[in-house]
Amino acid sequence: MVGTVYSIIPALVMLVLVLLTRKVLLSLGTGIVIGALFIHEFHVIDTLKEIVQVFVAIFYSSEGIEIGNILLLLFLVLLGIMIAFLQASGGSRAFGEWMIKRVRTRTGSQLMTVLLGFIIFIDDYFSSLAVGQISRPLTDRHNVSRAKLAYLIDSTSSPVTVLSPISSWGAYIIGILGGLFAAKEITEFKALEAFIKIIPYNLYAIIALILVFIVIYANFLIGPMKRHEERALKKGQLLGQDRMPPGDLSNTFTPNQNGKAYHLFIPIIVLLVTTIVMMYITGWMASDGETNILAVFANTDVNISLFIGGTLSVVIALILYLKLPLREAKLVKIVKEGTLTMVPAITILLLAWMIGSIIGTLQTGEYLAGLVTEAQMKTAFLPFLFFLIASIMSLSTGTSWGTFGIMLPIAVDVLVITDMNLLLPTLGAVLAGAVFGDHCTPISDTTILSSTGAGVHHIDHVVTQLPYAFIAAISAGLGYLFIGFTNQVGFGLMISIIILAIIVVSFQLVHLRKV
Known part of the structure; x- marks a missing residue:
């Protein structure tokens, strides 16, 4: 079953269960068990061993202690304590x-969230968590549902970072392209030049960002998002369920009446500045002292940077708290409640890593990639085909970076043989498909962290974002068909925007008829 069509089943079962039951832990757990059974041909003992080994490998593998994973989990704990x-x-x-005195409209609070997503473009993890912590007090005051906040965060984190050459994503992609161009003796352009030229071909990321502004300005609400927003506006209920989501402690502590705004923004500024500085330092050290910004961000250690930034921000928050008079909450309770509030997010992340490992062993990505190399079709369809396969692969595996690593080499191999004129459009389609799949899957790190940053139940974020992700994907997919046949990026982008406009207007007209 490894490397065959059966390797897709665990991911499909998981996704269907998520949508039908709305129980993320049950769905992820089921996917893990089914995948392990497939790996070991339904031998129960071996299956149990596989599950245990996959869990242990999160913390310790043949290469030693998995410091990166541990530091990210510790950062989430620190984030909970800081909150x-x-x-x-x-x-x-x-x-x-x-802030409510300065940003006086509901629209303004949402625009500030998006603006922060554009500003904090260095890394998607960093953006997802930091933007949520800064924006949440303001959007809560304007009764913006947490589901919508999570959508705004997620739809500006990955799309912005994948379009920026000076980001962890951009540096990673440029590094891959550099190696591929050297191996294939492609001399028409260098890796950085190619990345910049690819940006207009990343239709999904561009359309997703355009759609964010349409959602804000036109109040374009569809599917479950409409229910969340109506409930927030009419009842002031920002969450769809009664239980407290990760990162929300609004009913746990009575706010100190002597607290000032700087008790929030100083720790967060410390987190932002320290993390960015540490990303540069760790990247510089890993680059053998190179000062090239791309080399630095290609080698940066995001997890240790987040951990150091989180530690320092908690220390600063502690010092500021200790200086307050009439402190009602004890330090032990603050640390305990802050840690406990992150347990759901950490659990989901652990299970997501486990099923990602299971799917990797099943070689789901390799199977999907093989479909591309075996397909015999007109070259004009290649951008659309690679967009489709990259989307499915990212959706199934939960990793954009893994999809980049698998699909970019295949795209270069195929286009070198078939039609080099479509190389850049096809590479752009791979990047776009990877981000789209990442937006749809509940096992994506970025999706999980966007839920955490917004303080919303993970499943609520997944199901409310799906309709918007598919609208952007349909628009982008049709754009790639036109680019394939015309090789005109401007024409393809224009078609995507027109399709997006038609879909949005159609939904709005249907809504008006119902009213």
Whole structure:
């Protein structure tokens, strides 16, 4: 079953269960068990061993302790503790009051979230978590549902970072392209030049960003998102379920009445500055002292940077809290509640890593990639085909970077033989498909962290984002068909925007008829 059509089944079962049951842990657990059974031909003992080994490998593998994974999990704990301090100190309350005097409209609060997503473009993990912590007090005051906040965060984190050459994603992609061009003796352009030229061909990322502004300005609400927003506006209920989601401690602590806005923004600024500085330092050290910005971000250690930034921000938040008079919450309770609030997010992330490993062993990505190399079709369809396969691969495996690593080499191999004129459009289609799949799957790190940053139930974020992701994907997919036949990026982008406009207007007209 490894490397065959059966390798897709665990991912499909997981996705169907998520949508039908809305129980993420059950769905992920089922996918893990089915995948392990497939790997070992339904031998129960070997299956159990596989599950245990996959879990242990998160923390310790044949190469030693998995420091990166451990540091990311510890950062989530630190983030929970910092949020607890921000709530207990009254910083979140004061910041919300301070910002609401300056950003006075609901639309403005959403635009500020998007603007922060554009500004904090260095890394998707960093963006997902940081933007949520900054924006949440303001969007809560304007009764923006947490599901919509998560959508705004997720739809500006990955799309912005994948379009920026000076980001962890951009540096990673440029590094892959450099190696591929050297191996295939492609001399028409260098890796950085190619990446910049690919940007207009990344139709999904561009359309997804355009759609974000349409959602904000035109109040374009469809599917489950419409219910979440109506409930938030009419009842002031920002969450779809009663239980508290990760990162929300609004009912746990009584905010200190002496808290000021700086009790929130100073720890967050410390987190931002420290993390960015550490990303540069770790990248510089791993680049043997090279000062080239692309080399630095290609080698940066995001997880250790986040951990150091998180540690320092918690220390600063602690110091600020200790200086407050009339402290009601005890430090032990703050640390305990802050840690406990991140347990759901950490559990989902662990299960996502496990099923990602299972799917990797099943060689789901390799099977899908093989479909491309075996397909015999007109070259004009290649951009669309690679967009489709990259989407399915990212959706199934939960990793954009893994999809880049598998599909970009295949795209170069195929286009060198068939039609070099379509090389850049096809590479852009791979990047676009990987981001689209990443937006749809509940096992994507970025999707999980966007839910965490927004303080929303993970399943609520997944199901509310899906319709918008598919609208952007349909628009982009048709654009790739036109690019394949005309090789005109401007024409293809224009077609995608027109298709997007038609879909949006159609939904709005249907809504007006119902009203």
